[in-house]
Amino acid sequence: MRLVKALVRKPSPKLENGLLTHMTRQGVDADLALAQWEAYGDILRDWAEVIEVEPAPHQADSVFIEDTAVVYGDTAVIAKPRFPSRQPETVAVEQTLREQGLKIKHLADWGYLEGGDILKYDGTIWAGLSTRTDLDGLDWLKRGLSAYEPTVVTVPMQHALNLKSAVSALPDGTFIAHPKAAPPESYFPGYRRALEPQGSRVLILDGETILMSETATETAAMLKAEGFNVITTAMTELEKCEGGVTSLSIRIRE
Template sequence: MFKNAIVRKPARSMVNGLTSASLGAPNYELACQQHADYVQALKECGLNVLVLPSEESYPDSCFVEDAALMTPDCAILTRPGATTRQGEVALIEAAVKSHYDAVYTIQSPDTIEAGDIMMVGNHYYIGLSDRTNADGADQMIRILEENGMQGSVVEMSEMLHLKTGLSFLENNNLLVCGEFVSKVEFDKFNRLEIPMDDAYSANSVWINGTVLVPAGFDSTVEKIQALGYQVRVVEMSEFQKLDGGLSCLSLRF
């Protein structure tokens, strides 16, 4: 069960954020409304939410997930592969340390973003992407093992982040999309395949029995509800324009 979340308000500079999407520039005012509803959804799931102020110097800084990995026993500050985002780690360090006694840091020159890390119990799947390299994954796995956890790497070639196409919903259920549909690493799971037309909804988030799902993907909602989960739909259009998904907007622990 999760108890806490850390989020950061969007900055007006988000219009200059990193993106490969061709959906136009985000509307800042609408993004703020959607972010406020996202925070409300986290609270509805029983979380205490720490809302950090916006950081205009970092257009992508509302996507706090990439800057740290929060485990039950320790936190690990990452080193993002996007050089324009590396300063975000120092900005969130104090908030992370306010909740954890044991905080580790990924050392340069290795890179890893927590959007490439999926937690399943005490095992952490780490995707090797343009943002996360093998050395960064090795560092992360060593830290996890020092703290009684495990990690393994997943080769990737299509998705931006591992969790762009994967979401673990607990009870052995896994949303999968694109290149992850046939990955042998996930054969043991009950895989709910999301078609590429609905790929954005593959990044949904399980929180204490409720699954947050981006608005506009009714078929994904139906598949998740058929397994007995409660669903909370969240509007995410302005963050989708920046390649940001539901998991990206918070650190949950």
């Protein structure tokens, strides 16, 4: 499906105070993080309309906008982050998605779900059960998307923040993950192994072009050798906060 729009959100000056699950806290250069986010947005503008959601300077994790909603077809299911500090992030995102003409669905109050646990490709949804997403959240996601009848594969997560921190899709329908954090290969067809942890985070731009972190030099070289058009960008400050190229946007495709 063609990428037509991408929602992004300016990083908070408090980014380094955001939640961490599997990493040790490091100092984050807020100015460099902003510059890296801007460069990321500039790349997306070559492929889609980029829409900036109102910044949330007091919400440390708000740059990781992918977690706030799941877009599928003309429907957006608004997520419910498990941590109360992240729940206010969804308000402005929901409003922006409404303005784009999407139908809005919500989870029940007792379910938890973050968009970073939802990996979609060609009518199938891989849904990560992680510290951020539970079975009730996934059940309500299925209800919200019932008109589409997607195939949903539930994937247990143990060694990564969320599913898309560990595995992502490639344009040819295969998947790439790093063995250190990945769920079992049996959940995914056509499984490739990334050579660096950051190499498991890939954003599809078109049928042959992908965006990934410039930190994953060996994985990028491997994918280039296999015929993909690979664009890389600096992600160092966002990666210190367990983020990456997928978590920084909500993509709308048609």
